[in-house]
Amino acid sequence: MLPDRDAAEEVAEELADRFGVAEEPQLVRDALAGEDDAEDAQWLVVVEDPAGRLDPAALDEFAAEYEGWLEKP
Secondary structure (H helix, E strand, O other): OEOOHHHHHHHHHHHHHHHOOOOOOEEEEEEOOOOOOHHHEEEEEEOOOOOOOOOHHHHHHHHHOOOOOOOOO
C-alpha cells in the first residue's frame, strides 16, 4: 500500500531489479471510504507470489522507503 500513484509506479518499476519479479505488478487505486478525490487515494502494487519466494519483511521494508507498507492477504 502506497500513499500516491507516483510512489506506486516507482515501486512497480523497482520490483524487477530488487526482487527479480518477472511479471509486471498491477497498480490499483484504493479510494478512502466516501472519497472521490484522487488526493485521498492510496495505491496498491499487486504482486503475485504463489511459490512464496518473496520475503515479506524485505517487501515491507522496501515499501516503507516510499512511505508505504505491506498489505498481507
